Amino acid sequence: MWVILESTPDRVRFDEAGPDGTAEARGGFLEPGEEGRLAAMDGLSGVAHVLSHGGEAVRLPAQSVDGRLLREILDGTGFLPEESRRILERTVRLVEALPAARHLLLCDTAFFTALPEEAALYAVPHRFSRQGVRRYGGDGLLHEWVWRRTAVLMPGTRRLVSVGLGNRSNLAAIRDGKPMDTTVGFTPVEGLPSDTSSGDVDPTLIFQLSSRGHPMEEILEMLSRRSGFGGYCGRPTGLADLATGRGGTVEEARRIFLHALVKYVGAAISTLDGLDALAFASDCGAGAVELALEACGSLGFLGIRTAGLPVLREGAPALLSAPDSRVPVLFLPARRRQILYEQIQFSVKE
Amino acid sequence: MECILSLNCGTSSAKYALYDKAKRTLVAKGVVERVTIGQSFIRHKVLLPKEKEFKVLHECPNHAEAISLIFKALSGELDADGRVIDSLSWIQAVGHRVLHGGYKFVKSALVTDEVYQAIVDMIDFGPLHNPANLAGIDAVKKLLPEVPQVAVFDTAFFQTLPPKAYLYGSPYEWYEKYRIRKYGFHGTSHLYLSKRTALMLGKDPFKVNAVTVHIGNGISLTAIRDGVAVDHSMGLSPLDGVMMGTRSGSVDPAIVAYICKKEKRTVDEVVNVLLNRKSGVFGFTGITDIRDLCEKVSQGDEKCRLAYDIYVYLIRKCLGSYLAALDYKVDAVVFAGGVGENGSDVREDILKGFEPVGLKIDPAKNDKAVRCGREDDISAKGARIRTLVIPTNEEQVLLEDVLAILDGSYDVHTRFTYSFQK
Numbered sequence: 001m002w003v004i005l006e007s008t009p010d011r012v013r014f015d016e017a018g019p020d021g022t023a024e025a026r027g028g029f030l031e032p033g034e035e036g037r038l039a040a041m042d043g044l045s046g047v048a049h050v051l052s053h054g055g056e057a058v059r060l061p062a063q064s065v066d067g068r069l070l071r072e073i074l075d076g077t078g079f080l081p082e083e084s085r086r087i088l089e090r091t092v093r094l095v096e097a098l099p100a101a102r103h104l105l106l107c108d109t110a111f112f113t114a115l116p117e118e119a120a121l122y123a124v125p126h127r128f129s130r131q132g133v134r135r136y137g138g139d140g141l142l143h144e145w146v147w148r149r150t151a152v153l154m155p156g157t158r159r160l161v162s163v164g165l166g167n168r169s170n171l172a173a174i175r176d177g178k179p180m181d182t183t184v185g186f187t188p189v190e191g192l193p194s195d196t197s198s199g200d201v202d203p204t205l206i207f208q209l210s211s212r213g214h215p216m217e218e219i220l221e222m223l224s225r226r227s228g229f230g231g232y233c234g235r236p237t238g239l240a241d242l243a244t245g246r247g248g249t250v251e252e253a254r255r256i257f258l259h260a261l262v263k264y265v266g267a268a269i270s271t272l273d274g275l276d277a278l279a280f281a282s283d284c285g286a287g288a289v290e291l292a293l294e295a296c297g298s299l300g301f302l303g304i305r306t307a308g309l310p311v312l313r314e315g316a317p318a319l320l321s322a323p324d325s326r327v328p329v330l331f332l333p334a335r336r337r338q339i340l341y342e343q344i345q346f347s348v349k350e
Numbered sequence: 351m352e353c354i355l356s357l358n359c360g361t362s363s364a365k366y367a368l369y370d371k372a373k374r375t376l377v378a379k380g381v382v383e384r385v386t387i388g389q390s391f392i393r394h395k396v397l398l399p400k401e402k403e404f405k406v407l408h409e410c411p412n413h414a415e416a417i418s419l420i421f422k423a424l425s426g427e428l429d430a431d432g433r434v435i436d437s438l439s440w441i442q443a444v445g446h447r448v449l450h451g452g453y454k455f456v457k458s459a460l461v462t463d464e465v466y467q468a469i470v471d472m473i474d475f476g477p478l479h480n481p482a483n484l485a486g487i488d489a490v491k492k493l494l495p496e497v498p499q500v501a502v503f504d505t506a507f508f509q510t511l512p513p514k515a516y517l518y519g520s521p522y523e524w525y526e527k528y529r530i531r532k533y534g535f536h537g538t539s540h541l542y543l544s545k546r547t548a549l550m551l552g553k554d555p556f557k558v559n560a561v562t563v564h565i566g567n568g569i570s571l572t573a574i575r576d577g578v579a580v581d582h583s584m585g586l587s588p589l590d591g592v593m594m595g596t597r598s599g600s601v602d603p604a605i606v607a608y609i610c611k612k613e614k615r616t617v618d619e620v621v622n623v624l625l626n627r628k629s630g631v632f633g634f635t636g637i638t639d640i641r642d643l644c645e646k647v648s649q650g651d652e653k654c655r656l657a658y659d660i661y662v663y664l665i666r667k668c669l670g671s672y673l674a675a676l677d678y679k680v681d682a683v684v685f686a687g688g689v690g691e692n693g694s695d696v697r698e699d700i701l702k703g704f705e706p707v708g709l710k711i712d713p714a715k716n717d718k719a720v721r722c723g724r725e726d727d728i729s730a731k732g733a734r735i736r737t738l739v740i741p742t743n744e745e746q747v748l749l750e751d752v753l754a755i756l757d758g759s760y761d762v763h764t765r766f767t768y769s770f771q772k
Contacts, residue, residue: 117656118663122601123593124609125624125633131612133605181667190602193519201518202590203598205530206606207621208474212528216617220607222521231521252513259514259675263581266674267667273703301678302707 001043004106004340005030005094006050007087014038017341035090039097046102048344049091053187054107055080056132061110061144062347065103067095079132081187106343111140112172112179119181119271138184139164143172145339146281146332151177153317154328159272161265164334165282165291167195167238169261173268181271183264189224192260195238198227199260229253243287258291262298269302275327278304280320281334286312289331293320296329304329353377353440355424356748357417358447359486361478362387364416368424368434369749370398371442374769376745378424378434382416390416394423394432402431413485414492421493443498444490445752447538447744448483449588450476451503453529457762458506458751461487461499469501475533475586478622500752507541507763508534510578515675518585532590534582536564538747540572541763543684545771546740548577550725551681555771556764559680561672564742565696566687567638569594569665573672578764581675583668589626592664595638598629599664631657640689640696662699669700673707673735680735683709686742694720697728701737708734746770 002017004027015027030037038044049065051058056078063069070092074085095103112120112135120135122128146162160174169192173180183191193199201223209219222231229237233249242254269275278296282288289309296306303326310318310331315338321329352371357364367379380394390410396402406428410416419428426433435441446461452472459465466487473480487499508516516532517525524530543562548555556577564570569592573581583591585600593599609620632638634657637646643661646654673680685697694716701711710730719726719739726739750768754760 118660121656121660122605123598123630123633123657123660123664124601124605125628128605128609128612133608185602185604186608187602187604189604198519198521198603200600201520201603202532202585202587203601203603203606203621203625204585204587204589205518205520205524206603207617208528208530208586209524210617211474211477216607216610220604222524223603227520231519231523232517234522255514256517256519259581260519262674263671267671269674269707270666270670270704271663274706298674298677 001041002046002048002341002344003038003041003044004048004050004337004344006340007052007083012090015337015340016041017344035094036097038094044098044101046104046344046348047094047098048104048106048340049087049094050340051084051087051105051107052109052138053081053084053136054105054109054113055084055136056113056134058105058107058110059113060105061107061141062343063105063107063110064347065091065095065105067092070095079134102348104344104347106141106340108138108140108142109136111144112137112182115179115181119179122186133186135182135185136187137170137172137179137182138188139168139170139172140179141339141343142281142334142336143174143179143182145334145342146172146279147174147177149317149332150277150279150330153330154277157277159274159276161268161272161275161278163261163265163278163280163292163295165239165280165288166284168197169194169239169257171261171264171268173271175272181268187224189220192264193228193257195236196225196228196230198223198231229257232256239282239284239291240287243284243290254291258295261291261295265295265299275302277328277330279330279332281332283333283335285333289318289320292329292331296320299327303327351377351435351440352442353435354443354445354749354752355441356445356447356745356752357420357486357490359413359416359482361482364413364420364486366420367745368441371753374749374753378432380420380423382410382419385410385413385416392416392419392423392428394428396432396434398434404429404432413482414489417486417489418493438494441494441497443500443752443756444494445500445502445748446483446486447748448501448503449479449505449535450533451501451505452533453509453531455501455503455506456509458500458502458748458755458760460755461501465501474528498756500755502538502748502751504535504537505533507537508532508572508579508582510764511580511582515573515581530586532582532585534570534572534579535584535588536568536570536744538744539564539686539742540570540574540579540582542743542747542768542770543686543740544572544574544577544579545763545768546725547574547682547684547738549771550727550738550740551736553681558682559676560682560684561669561676561680562684562686563665563669563690563700564687565640565665565685565690565693567595568597569687571665571668571672573675575676581672589621592668593661594630595640596627596630596632598625598633601625631661634660640693644693644695662696665700666703670704670707673709678707680708682736682738684738684740686740691723691739691741692720697737697739709737711737743770 280292305322384390
């Protein structure tokens with residue numbers, strides 16, 4: 001049995017998986033100091049530690065780690081966010097507490113460490129780039145999974161735009177399995193607007209708010225927690241609400257989101273010099289399909305035709321494009337846990 | 351001779367141009383540099399009847415002094431050769447380029463007390479430029495109290511943007527309270543390009559769909575649908591959008607916080623100095639001019655190559671995003687501005703790989719459209735989307751706005767026909 005550990009902003013979630021990572025999940029939350037609970041578990045063979053931001057140090061999506069390697073990552077000079085340090089330090093403690101188990105680091109930025117420099121670097125004074133100010137991307141485990149699935153479903157695909165549709169959506173331009181660009185930047189605030197974060201803004205906004213007396217911490221907090229769909233609608237609003245909501249602010253939020261999404265798809269097509277397949281991955285079901293179809297409406301002149309609402313079967317991929325579409329459009333139901341399990345399975349087999 | 355003077359007062363400069371009102375021709379132009387920062391000088395150029403150019407050092411601790419210096423140059427007090435007017439009374443009107451009209455101006459306006467106050471109210475949005483623009487208006491008012499002054503806003507053309515394009519994903523209360531939104535810049539240039547594109551394609555000006563790409567020191571792209579702006583790359587300020595000569599373009603807001611903390615700098619320093627003046631091409635290479643950069647690239651400089659690649663890449667992405675935002679129903683992609691008009695290599699590199707979406711240029715035509723100062727269609731045969739090069743003319747828009755305001759025929763561009771549309 002494997003356990004997957006993933007930190008939310010407030011606590012640590014754990015999920016149980018079978019020996020090969022595929023079994024039904026059971027899980028719960030570990031409160032601080034309760035990490036010893038894992039040691040008491042029968043038949044624990046491995047722990048997968050999810051790291052949403054691996055900075056410059058973690059370059060493999062799935063990496064077996066021991067205490068020494070973790071120390072190396074922590075002591076390295078590469079950029080690593082504070083939050084990630086805390087997760088890695090917890091990992092060190094668990095590696096010590098559970099010496100018999102295999103420990104795997106699953107990192108969401110690793111896939112994007114291979115971004116080309118023109119996509120990764122910001123046009124800020126170069127000394128900051130050397131300090132690790134760069135585009136790290138996010139949801140790399142998802143996008144890598146989308147690439148693998150698409151390669152199976154649509155053999156021969158070379159240029160893929162992978163869109164993760166959820167409360168926190170993002171997009172990756174992928175060529176031959178390699179990331180070429182993505183929307184998430186130095187932090188997840190940049191890119192598409194999410195349920196609570198702003199997406200791209202003019203940095204001057206920070207100056208103008210700060211001259212009006214708002215402290216920096218407050219501005220950043222507002223941009224990451226009180227912006228996006230919720231910040232626009234004035235109440236908690238997720239992707240599902242955007243899909244179903246009609247009239248008023250929700251509809252405007254949907255237009256804002258789709259406008260940003262279509263623009264990013266267009267930018268990714270220019271990055272890839274064209275497009276062989278477009279894949280939307282989501283765990284939001286029919287609502288996400290509806291948004292994906294609407295986004296595809298802007299691509300008609302590229303020869304992309306959609307076939308109307310498909311019948312969604314639990315967990316099964318669906319084809320959104322019509323037979324005469326020049327480019328296939330896929331919808332992949334994507335469960336985070338399933339993706340993590342598959343990643344473990346993949347690593348265990350190796 | 352009756353004349354129209356145009357003024358563009360920047361934070362430390364004052365550019366001017368004098369036109370013959372009847373013939374609408376440029377008579378003289380110039381710039382006062384280093385205003386307020388010491389060792390200021392004027393560079394004055396007479397074009398008609400005979401070309402003449404000179405430079406005079408003169409301390410200008412403020413814009414008032416700079417404006418008075420300009421008047422001296424025009425009336426021959428600095429150098430008899432520079433004289434183009436016998437008396438200041440020849441000046442019939444002054445048109446000012448004003449950076450930020452915020453949400454208050456959808457078109458150019460005669461500067462009344464009310465309009466003046468509105469420009470003051472917009473200082474929060476253009477904290478560096480609007481005060482300089484106002485100083486210019488004040489100075490002219492003092493020297494020529496009876497002469498009408500017109501404000502031509504960089505932002506006005508973009509007031510047609512729909513909310514989905516002008517709203518940031520930041521809290522709506524910031525929009526309600528402070529009007530934090532996308533405003534757009536280079537408006538007179540994009541207006542000119544939109545009208546000329548329609549003319550070149552033989553289309554109704556309100557049926558034309560285009561992406562206009564202005565590449566000068568600043569870079570901005572506009573998505574134009576049915577002749578009006580529907581999206582634009584610069585935002586609340588000219589910092590937003592793609593990387594430029596010294597500006598970073600849009601960056602993750604967390605980077606501002608990171609740099610503030612790391613180097614113990616104020617937000618003012620990071621945003622207004624580091625990101626506006628020390629970033630972009632300069633941040634990578636120490637070079638600001640894209641022509642110099644291209645020169646270094648051709649000499650094999652690796653760092654310059656990287657800066658150039660990123661520069662081109664970000665414009666490509668932005669162009670790609672606007673083609674999609676226009677549902678790819680685009681008649682033309684239009685290049686303008688110093689680099690846009692003359693940089694055939696830059697144009698070629700930007701458009702590489704756009705064939706699948708219907709854009710393709712003819713390399714020979716592209717090479718020819720350099721420094722000829724005329725409009726050119728550089729598309730390859732059969733390209734679904736045309737590629738045009740149009741020398742932009744912001745001054746022409748300003749001049750015609752001023753003239754039309756004087757004779758009462760002026761209106762917002764959707765209800766007004768410029769002479770260059772015929």
